[in-house]
Amino acid sequence: MGFFNKIKQGLKKTSQLLNTDVRDLFKAEGRLIDEDFLEELTAILIKTDMGVAPAKAIVDEVGTKFRARVMQMEDVLATIKAKLKELMAQPEEPIRFAAQGPTVIMVAGVNGAGKTTSIAKLAHLFKSQGKQVVLGAGDTFRAAAVEQLTIWAERLGADMVKGDQGSDPASVAHRAVARAIETGAEVCIVDTAGRLQTQQNLMQQLTKIHRVIGKQIPEAPHEVLLVLDATTGQNGISQAKHFTDAVNCSGIVLAKLDGTAKGGVVVAIRQQVGLPVKYVGVGEKPEDLTLFVPDEFVDALFADLIAPAAA
Amino acid sequence: MFESLQEGLSGALKTLRGKGKLSEANMREGLGLVQTALLEADVSYPVVKDFVGKVTEKALGEKVLSSLDPSQQVVGIVHQELVDLMGPVDHSLHLKPSTTVLMLCGLQGSGKTTTCGKLGRLLKERERKPLLVAADLQRPAAIEQLHVIGEQLGIDVFSEPGAKDPVAVCQAAVKHAKKIGCDVVVLDTAGRLHIDEELMEQLRQIDRKVEPEQVYLVVDGMTGQDAVNSAKAFNEALELDGVILTKLDGDARGGAVLSVKHVTGVPIKFIGTGEHLDALQEFHPERMAQRILGMGDILTLVEQAQQKFDQDEMAKQEERLRKGEFTLDDYRNMLGQTKKLGPINKIMSMLPGMGNMQEMLDGVDAEGGMKRMGGIIDSMTPEERRLPSKIDQSRRRRIATGAGVEPHEVNELVKQFEPMAAIMKQMAGKGMRDRFKMMQDLQKGLSNPNAKLQKAKVGTGKRLSSAERAKLRKQREKEARRRKRDARRGG
Numbered sequence: 001m002g003f004f005n006k007i008k009q010g011l012k013k014t015s016q017l018l019n020t021d022v023r024d025l026f027k028a029e030g031r032l033i034d035e036d037f038l039e040e041l042t043a044i045l046i047k048t049d050m051g052v053a054p055a056k057a058i059v060d061e062v063g064t065k066f067r068a069r070v071m072q073m074e075d076v077l078a079t080i081k082a083k084l085k086e087l088m089a090q091p092e093e094p095i096r097f098a099a100q101g102p103t104v105i106m107v108a109g110v111n112g113a114g115k116t117t118s119i120a121k122l123a124h125l126f127k128s129q130g131k132q133v134v135l136g137a138g139d140t141f142r143a144a145a146v147e148q149l150t151i152w153a154e155r156l157g158a159d160m161v162k163g164d165q166g167s168d169p170a171s172v173a174h175r176a177v178a179r180a181i182e183t184g185a186e187v188c189i190v191d192t193a194g195r196l197q198t199q200q201n202l203m204q205q206l207t208k209i210h211r212v213i214g215k216q217i218p219e220a221p222h223e224v225l226l227v228l229d230a231t232t233g234q235n236g237i238s239q240a241k242h243f244t245d246a247v248n249c250s251g252i253v254l255a256k257l258d259g260t261a262k263g264g265v266v267v268a269i270r271q272q273v274g275l276p277v278k279y280v281g282v283g284e285k286p287e288d289l290t291l292f293v294p295d296e297f298v299d300a301l302f303a304d305l306i307a308p309a310a311a
Numbered sequence: 312m313f314e315s316l317q318e319g320l321s322g323a324l325k326t327l328r329g330k331g332k333l334s335e336a337n338m339r340e341g342l343g344l345v346q347t348a349l350l351e352a353d354v355s356y357p358v359v360k361d362f363v364g365k366v367t368e369k370a371l372g373e374k375v376l377s378s379l380d381p382s383q384q385v386v387g388i389v390h391q392e393l394v395d396l397m398g399p400v401d402h403s404l405h406l407k408p409s410t411t412v413l414m415l416c417g418l419q420g421s422g423k424t425t426t427c428g429k430l431g432r433l434l435k436e437r438e439r440k441p442l443l444v445a446a447d448l449q450r451p452a453a454i455e456q457l458h459v460i461g462e463q464l465g466i467d468v469f470s471e472p473g474a475k476d477p478v479a480v481c482q483a484a485v486k487h488a489k490k491i492g493c494d495v496v497v498l499d500t501a502g503r504l505h506i507d508e509e510l511m512e513q514l515r516q517i518d519r520k521v522e523p524e525q526v527y528l529v530v531d532g533m534t535g536q537d538a539v540n541s542a543k544a545f546n547e548a549l550e551l552d553g554v555i556l557t558k559l560d561g562d563a564r565g566g567a568v569l570s571v572k573h574v575t576g577v578p579i580k581f582i583g584t585g586e587h588l589d590a591l592q593e594f595h596p597e598r599m600a601q602r603i604l605g606m607g608d609i610l611t612l613v614e615q616a617q618q619k620f621d622q623d624e625m626a627k628q629e630e631r632l633r634k635g636e637f638t639l640d641d642y643r644n645m646l647g648q649t650k651k652l653g654p655i656n657k658i659m660s661m662l663p664g665m666g667n668m669q670e671m672l673d674g675v676d677a678e679g680g681m682k683r684m685g686g687i688i689d690s691m692t693p694e695e696r697r698l699p700s701k702i703d704q705s706r707r708r709r710i711a712t713g714a715g716v717e718p719h720e721v722n723e724l725v726k727q728f729e730p731m732a733a734i735m736k737q738m739a740g741k742g743m744r745d746r747f748k749m750m751q752d753l754q755k756g757l758s759n760p761n762a763k764l765q766k767a768k769v770g771t772g773k774r775l776s777s778a779e780r781a782k783l784r785k786q787r788e789k790e791a792r793r794r795k796r797d798a799r800r801g802g
Binding site for chain 2: 046048144229234260261284
């Protein structure tokens with residue numbers, strides 16, 4: 001299944017919700033673009049969690065273009081989509097693999113964002129590309145987190161390095177990278193314990209893990225992925241900022257996009273922190289992970305709306 | 312928690328200050344800012360509209376027009392509206408004397424299993440005998456997680472290895488609880504999406520067959536606009552009895568609390584404020600609203616202080632302060648007492664007007680700093696603690712080695728301590744009100760990050776007349792000449 005279909009499937013509920021909303025704004029004979037209309041449009045956009053500023057930017061654009069005119073839905077929608085694409089513009093960025101030796105990927109995020117599941121999905125993805133994967137169970141804090149990753153490693157047939165609960169996560173990371181070098185594995189994914197971005201000492205610990213990895217392979221970790229729960233609201237911006245400060249994140253894995261949440265905060269994050277989204281999680285199975293393509297993401301969001309309107 | 316909302320609101324209301332009377336026109340800007348602040352705090356759009364509408368309506372009433380200080384009036388109205396939105400309070404778990412079943416449900420990763428442990432701890436504290444039930448058969452190792460938590464707390468955990476049907480597990484658990492004499496059963500169900508019909512039906516099954524007395528929805532405090540959708544779906548499927556809001560110890564603005572309350576109408580029971588199993592607090596709309604508005608949460612702080620501070624120790628310190636004694640020993644005690652209260656940032660956020668201060672502390676490792684300071688003082692001799700001026704280079708080096716810090720840190724501590732001791736001594740004789748004012752002055756001084764604490768002027772004990780000063784100067788000069796002469800002759 002291609003990205004478009006997968007994400008469409010994931011966003012089905014989302015787009016249904018959004019589309020009915022947008023469609024409600026129009027009647028067959030078109031609608032006058034006035035303050036009321038713009039107000040309603042604001043409400044719809046805010047509900048995607050994109051934040052006040054991006055929503056305002058889109059509404060302003062629609063306002064300047066069409067104010068006081070009677071418009072058909074398709075025209076307004078095209079403008080909204082174009083503006084949204086502009087706001088989200090980013091190169092399509094899959095994982096950058098190391099020229100030689102293992103590619104080290106560090107995964108971080110707040111508690112319950114979906115790190116471990118996302119790691120399982122990434123491991124599945126790399127395995128399906130015929131790569132050897134070593135997992136580092138760096139969440140030595142939460143009860144049974146190591147067991148959770150172990151179960152995934154067994155299911156996926158990935159190699160795994162672990163430490164005892166409460167042991168130093170940096171040492172686990174170190175050993176995981178060492179194992180990858182030793183066994184000639186192409187990819188090493190290091191899990192970390194969930195932490196809120198305001199917990200200073202835990203963020204320092206994260207920086208240490210990052211540093212320890214870099215000692216073995218100078219340019220490692222090659223990727224630092226922030227796992228973001230799609231239901232997260234504006235706090236996602238703070239998460240992106242603080243995690244980037246601590247470990248220089250290279251991209252986002254947007255997890256749990258299969259609910260009704262739209263994950264719109266990534267628009268605000270792209271604006272304010274510049275962090276691109278790399279992958280999207282759309283289910284609980286290992287194969288429910290897909291590369292993020294912003295244009296298609298926006299199109300998929302409105303896809304159901306265009307088709308019946310054109311028919 | 313809520314600082315950002317707090318900042319936004321106080322910024323918004325500042326524009327109202329100094330306006331003579333409230334009118335739609337002069338309120339529009341302020342209320343627009345209130346609206347943006349609430350939206351940025353993740354309060355759902357319809358709730359915000361509703362809220363701002365109500366506040367406008369009330370503020371435009373006759374009473375307000377005759378008011379002398381409109382900004383206060385608006386703050387009052389905003390506050391009251393917030394309280395109304397988040398209330399009423401009901402912290403009771405509605406426990407029966409016989410076996411009571413509590414069920415936790417929510418989205419994936421909202422914090423159900425941790426909350427389950429926290430509830431277990433709370434119940435144990437209240438002298439009930441809880442049984443935690445691992446009904447999450449979905450997520451790998453969820454059962455192990457609950458077992459580890461149960462072990463940490465010394466609470467029984469029920470699970471059926473290899474089971475496929477959570478409904479059967481829950482039914483068996485209740486039977487098991489009765490058999491081993493547990494009187495509260497807490498069901499930890501699997502996380503699920505509210506649009507997953509199959510899994511929602513499974514929840515309904517558990518609800519029908521096990522008939523839990525209380526069903527609680529666990530909601531991530533960082534949730535955005537979608538909080539409305541999921542809370543609504545869970546409430547429709549299960550008839551919730553309460554909500555537990557988690558992960559509120561970060562900088563999440565927590566607007567989800569307003570949204571969830573609005574759509575479900577059920578009381579918010581508890582809030583989770585940390586990863587440790589004792590970080591579960593009762594939810595107080597009054598306090599929360601005050602916190603949101605930057606009025607501080609003195610009540611919670613006092614409550615905590617009473618719980619955690621050693622009353623005798625406090626009285627002793629108070630007595631010493633009154634006598635004008637404040638040594639590094641007292642400082643050490645104070646650090647210890649403060650530590651019992653919890654993380655500094657958390658305490659700061661509860662003090663009125665300290666919202667900004669917290670931002671300053673952001674990025675400072677306050678706890679680590681306190682620990683180091685304690686270590687430094689511990690490495691001093693009793694004499695040095697009484698008279699820090701005795702600490703010379705070699706003593707400094709010894710203390711630093713003992714505490715595992717750099718010598719300059721010892722110096723910094725002593726320098727910090729001096730003005731603090733002076734302030735503490737001044738505070739001793741004063742009432743609460745004056746102390747409070749001094750704290751605020753102290754804070755004002757601190758808001759300039761480059762400034763050190765001002766050294767308070769302290770009397771030298773004697774005052775010289777100008778004649779005496781002249782005499783002293785003459786003596787000093789004479790002495791200097793003599794030294795010079797001696798040096799010449801010697802050389």
